Amino acid sequence: MNNYLEVRNLSKSFKGFQLHDITFTLPKGYIMGLIGPNGSGKTTIIKLILNMLKPTNGEVKILGFDHVANEQEAKRNLGVVFDSNYFSDEWKISQVEKSVSAFYENWNTQTFSEILEKFHIQPSKRVKELSKGMQMKLMLACAFSYDAKLLILDEPTSGLDPVSRDELLHILSEYIEDGEHSVLFSTHITGDLERAADYITYIRYGELFFSGGKDELIDGFRIVKGGREELSEELSKKILGIRNFSTGFEALVRTEDLKPFARLHVEPATMDDIVVFTSKRGELYE
Amino acid sequence: MNNIWKSAKLDFSLVKPYVKTICFTMILPLAFAAINRSLLTGISFAMCFIAMTTGYTFSITEKNSMERLYGILPIRKSDMVMGRYLYMMIMGFIALIVSLIAHPMILTLLGETVGVFDFINAAAVGIFLFALYTVFQLPGYYKLGSIKGRVFMYIPVAGFLVTLLLITKIPVGESKLLFTVIHSPVLLMLFVVIFAAAMYAASILVSIKILKNKEM
Numbered sequence: 147m148n149n150y151l152e153v154r155n156l157s158k159s160f161k162g163f164q165l166h167d168i169t170f171t172l173p174k175g176y177i178m179g180l181i182g183p184n185g186s187g188k189t190t191i192i193k194l195i196l197n198m199l200k201p202t203n204g205e206v207k208i209l210g211f212d213h214v215a216n217e218q219e220a221k222r223n224l225g226v227v228f229d230s231n232y233f234s235d236e237w238k239i240s241q242v243e244k245s246v247s248a249f250y251e252n253w254n255t256q257t258f259s260e261i262l263e264k265f266h267i268q269p270s271k272r273v274k275e276l277s278k279g280m281q282m283k284l285m286l287a288c289a290f291s292y293d294a295k296l297l298i299l300d301e302p303t304s305g306l307d308p309v310s311r312d313e314l315l316h317i318l319s320e321y322i323e324d325g326e327h328s329v330l331f332s333t334h335i336t337g338d339l340e341r342a343a344d345y346i347t348y349i350r351y352g353e354l355f356f357s358g359g360k361d362e363l364i365d366g367f368r369i370v371k372g373g374r375e376e377l378s379e380e381l382s383k384k385i386l387g388i389r390n391f392s393t394g395f396e397a398l399v400r401t402e403d404l405k406p407f408a409r410l411h412v413e414p415a416t417m418d419d420i421v422v423f424t425s426k427r428g429e430l431y432e
Numbered sequence: 433m434n435n436i437w438k439s440a441k442l443d444f445s446l447v448k449p450y451v452k453t454i455c456f457t458m459i460l461p462l463a464f465a466a467i468n469r470s471l472l473t474g475i476s477f478a479m480c481f482i483a484m485t486t487g488y489t490f491s492i493t494e495k496n497s498m499e500r501l502y503g504i505l506p507i508r509k510s511d512m513v514m515g516r517y518l519y520m521m522i523m524g525f526i527a528l529i530v531s532l533i534a535h536p537m538i539l540t541l542l543g544e545t546v547g548v549f550d551f552i553n554a555a556a557v558g559i560f561l562f563a564l565y566t567v568f569q570l571p572g573y574y575k576l577g578s579i580k581g582r583v584f585m586y587i588p589v590a591g592f593l594v595t596l597l598l599i600t601k602i603p604v605g606e607s608k609l610l611f612t613v614i615h616s617p618v619l620l621m622l623f624v625v626i627f628a629a630a631m632y633a634a635s636i637l638v639s640i641k642i643l644k645n646k647e648m
Contacts, residue, residue: 198503198648221506232500234492236449245445248438249505 147210150174150296150328156194156204163352165190168204170347170357172296175325177318179339179360180332181417182349183425188332191349192300195330196226209295222250225289229301231281235274239267242284243291250292258291279310286317297321297329303338311335315342336417346417350424360417367420371396372410381406387423398423435507439515440522446492447485454488454523457481458530465535469544474535475528475554476561476592482527483565483588486520490578499648513639517570517632524562528555552617556624563628565591567635574642 151172158165165187172178180188193199195206197213206213211220233242239262247253262269265283267276276284282302289297297318303311319342321327333339339346339360347357356363367386373394382388384406388397398415399407415423447454461481465474493499502512532555536546565588572584613619 193503193648196503198500200645200647218506218508221504224504224506226500226504228500230497232496232498232504234446234449234496234498237445241445241448245442246501246505248441249435249507 148173149207150209151178151195151330152205152207153191153195154205156191156206157202158190158194158199159202160190163187163190165194165352166354168349168354170354172328172330172345174328175322176344177322177329177331177339177342178345178347179336179343180330180347180349181334181336181339181421182355183421184334186349186425187352188334188349189300192226192298192330192332195298196221223293223295225286225292225294225297227282227285227289227297227299227302229304230278231273231276231285233273233281233284235272237273239269239271239273239284242273242288243269246288247291253292255291257293258287261287261290279306279313282306282310282314283317286314290321295327297327299329299331299333301332301334303333303335311338314338318342334421336421340417348421355424363420364415364417366401367398367415368401368404368407369396369413369415369419370399370404370407370410371413372407376410387426389423435511436514436518439507439512440518441515443489443516443519446498447488450488450492454482454485457485458527459534461531462534462538466538466542469539469542471535471539471546471550471554472557474539475531475558476595478527478531478535479524479558479562480565480588480592482524483562483569484585485523486566486569487573487578487582487585489516489519490573490581494578503648509643510640513574513643514636517636517639520566520570521632524559524566528558528562531558549617552621556617556620559628560624561588561591561595563631567631571635571638571642574639574646 149171153168153170156165156168163185168187168191170178180191182188190199194201194204195208195213197217208220209223213220233245237245243255243258247255247258259269265280265287267280267284267287273281273284286297302314306314315338318329318331322329331339331343343360345358346360346363348355348363356366371394374390377388377395377397384399384403385397386399388395398419404412458478458481461474461477464477465471468474493502505512532551535554536551539546569584569587572581572587575581576584613623
């Protein structure tokens with residue numbers, strides 16, 4: 147099996163929000179970043195994948211299994227980390243293991259102990275005594291203890307300090323090293339993905355803006371800068387997003403549309419630039 | 433290990449930090465039994481009180497946003513529901529056994545005589561009341577959650593009061609069948625078990641349907 151996660155034509159309607167026709171695939175052995183501004187539909191996609199929400203349309207396959215018809219099989223090798231802990235606050239770490247391990251045939255107690263030690267988590271502590279970063283590591287430790295093939299992380303870095311964020315990225319890089327594991331990493335902090343992700347799926351206002359290689363996304367856009375007088379009508383048509391200053395402008399354009407901007411100053415775009423400039427639904431920044 | 437049993441064990445681990453409170457709810461009805469000098473009253477109160485604790489699992493789950501944990505575990509939603517019913521029935525069974533041992537002891541110490549029929553009668557009524565309360569409570573909690581569905585916590589209290597009101601109005605003497613059932617320990621217990629099983633089957637089906645359609 148080459149694809150660990152297949153999402154096809156996924157749609158979901160809420161009052162006031164619609165997730166429309168989302169399609170992407172995550173191959174085995176890679177990290178995919180699921181990016182988009184707050185409220186763009188990232189958590190909805192993850193909840194739909196996990197069958198916690200019912201889609202209006204579309205299908206999802208986790209490790210080759212349909213996420214509804216074969217829910218049990220699909221979730222057997224799936225690990226999930228949310229932005230906040232999902233264990234009982236009153237549980238001791240040893241109780242977390244006792245409660246969760248029963249559901250996974252390939253749970254390895256020794257691995258769990260080793261990971262706790264590596265993450266500096268004391269088994270005698272209660273969940274509520276752990277910091278947010280430690281709670282995130284505890285969720286990861288559980289997923290690693292049954293050797294989850296696919297890891298889904300929903301905004302795991304929000305609220306974490308830079309050191310913890312860096313640690314998480316290091317852990318994920320180690321996790322996929324053997325080529326047998328994949329990660330879907332939802333975040334609005336795109337800087338986290340610049341280093342770690344191989345693929346990017348960018349959701350904008352419930353619609354798929356891009357899904358493909360990270361480099362393909364970054365190479366696909368450029369930032370152009372110039373004086374106000376250099377912004378012609380012809381150029382404006384090619385601009386995806388613009389910031390105007392008293393002295394000039396900076397704008398995001400597709401690399402393929404760069405030709406008319408040849409005389410202007412051109413810089414590579416970061417993922418942050420792409421998300422920020424394209425998140426105004428075509429409205430221009432003033 | 434069966435998934436239903438695993439799910440029930442998970443529920444037990446949820447309420448583990450609250451064991452003392454639950455034990456207290458089992459001890460308190462002893463006072464009612466002693467005051468009323470009645471095994472039936474004591475058992476009825478005990479089952480009413482323990483039924484009120486069935487919302488604990490829902491409250492703890494809601495407080496800790498644990499629906500996300502349940503959402504990622506490799507287990508069918510129907511097994512989750514049946515696991516919770518199993519947990520709740522075991523709690524009811526433990527409460528009944530504890531009460532059936534402790535209450536006659538207290539009453540004997542107070543000089544009351546507790547006969548075998550009193551014992552079976554109290555057990556049957558205890559099972560019946562507990563089933564009656566919980567079959568409505570659990571679907572309510574599944575539908576509304578523990579906060580919005582707090583009203584379901586009071587079903588046992590309301591149910592108990594209604595039972596007290598109705599029990600004197602049952603025309604036992606007029607119905608030969610009812611008279612026979614009530615005066616035969618075997619028939620009474622059989623009737624209660626069959627009736628409780630039927631109620632639970634219906635309640636479980638409703639709860640499964642609710643959970644399957646619920647979006648988390």
